[in-house]
Amino acid sequence: MADSLAQLRSQICAHRERRRSRRQLLILDDRLLRDIGITRAQAQKEGRKSFWKHNLKRPV
Secondary structure, eight states, X not given: OHHHHHHHHHHHHHHHHHHHHHHHHHXXXXXXXXXXXXXXXXXXXXXXXXXXXXXXXXXX
């Protein structure tokens, strides 16, 4: 039970961090976007994703 609660808490924290990061992308100016290597269109696409959507990197 404690493991389940810890896992849930971890998932909630990850969702919140993704939501925060995506919102920040939407307010960056073009110079900062260039600095991190993405376009305005890419930032808007990522910034508008739902917080629960994420890419899982799977080992090859």
